[in-house]
Amino acid sequence: MIDSKAMPEGHVTHRLADEFENRFARRIVHASSPQGRFLDGAALLEGTKVLGAEATGKHLFVRFPHARWLHVHLGLYGRFTIGDGPVPEPIGQIRLRLVNRTSWADLRGATRCEILDPAGKDDLEARLGDDPLRAGATGDRARAKIAKSRAPIAALLMDQSVVAGSGNIFRAEVLFRNRIDPMREGRSITDEEWSAMWADLVELMGYAHRHGRVDTVRSAHTPEAMGRPPREDAHGGEVYVYRRAGAACHVCGDTIRTTELGNRNLFWCPTCQSG
DNA sequence: AGCTCATGGCGAG
DNA sequence: TCGCCCTGAGCTG
Numbered sequence A: 001m002i003d004s005k006a007m008p009e010g011h012v013t014h015r016l017a018d019e020f021e022n023r024f025a026r027r028i029v030h031a032s033s034p035q036g037r038f039l040d041g042a043a044l045l046e047g048t049k050v051l052g053a054e055a056t057g058k059h060l061f062v063r064f065p066h067a068r069w070l071h072v073h074l075g076l077y078g079r080f081t082i083g084d085g086p087v088p089e090p091i092g093q094i095r096l097r098l099v100n101r102t103s104w105a106d107l108r109g110a111t112r113c114e115i116l117d118p119a120g121k122d123d124l125e126a127r128l129g130d131d132p133l134r135a136g137a138t139g140d141r142a143r144a145k146i147a148k149s150r151a152p153i154a155a156l157l158m159d160q161s162v163v164a165g166s167g168n169i170f171r172a173e174v175l176f177r178n179r180i181d182p183m184r185e186g187r188s189i190t191d192e193e194w195s196a197m198w199a200d201l202v203e204l205m206g207y208a209h210r211h212g213r214v215d216t217v218r219s220a221h222t223p224e225a226m227g228r229p230p231r232e233d234a235h236g237g238e239v240y241v242y243r244r245a246g247a248a249c250h251v252c253g254d255t256i257r258t259t260e261l262g263n264r265n266l267f268w269c270p271t272c273q274s275g
Numbered sequence B: 001a002g003c004t005c006a007t008g009g010c011g012a013g
Numbered sequence C: 001t002c003g004c005c006c007t008g009a010g011c012t013g
Helices: A010-023 A039-045 A118-126 A140-147 A168-177 A191-211
Strands: A030-032 A052-056 A059-064 A068-073 A079-084 A096-099 A103-108 A112-116 A257-261 A264-268
Touching: A010 A052, A010 A059, A010 A079, A010 A103, A010 A191, A030 A039, A039 A068, A039 A096, A039 A112, A059 A118, A068 A118, A112 A118, A140 A191, A168 A191, A168 A264
Parallel strands: none
Antiparallel strands: A030 A096, A052 A059, A059 A068, A068 A112, A079 A103, A096 A103, A257 A264
């Protein structure tokens, strides 16, 4: 059984797209809304063939006949539970249930679950920035936006119209690993710094996509990380600074700090990430 | 048992 | 900028 509950940043959505490709694509699906809040949408999908699935940033798109796309955004609470074999009795508020001969998928608590036509999907994707998990993405468009922004780089790395799929964990870890002060203005970031940060986003998010867990330490190329023993934490992986406020920095021993930036918690090491 | 907080984003004002 | 959506984990008592 697969559960998407952990850390719904871009890697989770891309894994979901993979799962839908493997278990549902090119097969007839039965759709229902046990909770009742997606009855019309489920009726449109019922008995049709799933044509494919893809992800852009944190958005999941499942393609159906008649140019219909199922669009799901998990938000903070949303969760897909996917399993094989007999379908369990519905427990809790299941917005959408998809079932075929071998597999089933339950969606709960999503912030968005809707049917889009191609124009609606295009509009949505046009508002999204570069996705480090998308093949061929270069980060150049993100670079251009950052270069002319006075906003702190920590805010820009959370802005889905700049980098699609990066959330609070990856922005904190990428800033730490690249020794960037989170409050530096976007326009102060050099081409070299951005190239390194983008490459790091591709690596860290790629690792999380492949392994289903975040690990910015063991997957690190930074010399400080070498030889560090594996250690699980509450986030389902290993991190340098995310949610480690008050603890000692793994690299320098200074105390990890936190502050609120744009309604979200930011974490950083004041020594490793100074100026 | 009840409270708080959390990986996100939208719409009201 | 704030409240809300909606769920679960981890506290407290």
